[in-house]
Amino acid sequence: MTDLPYIYESYPYLRQSFHLLAFETFLYF
Structure with a gap:
């Protein structure tokens, strides 16, 4: 899980x- 910021930005x-x-x-x- 190195892309947590990106995942949080595009969570929906x-x-x-x-x-x-x-x-x-x-x-x-």
Whole structure:
């Protein structure tokens, strides 16, 4: 986790992307 500032700046976008990615992974597995 060396990109903490960047993650905190784009947290909402990352949260949406992570939810979509987790949902797709759940569908595949």
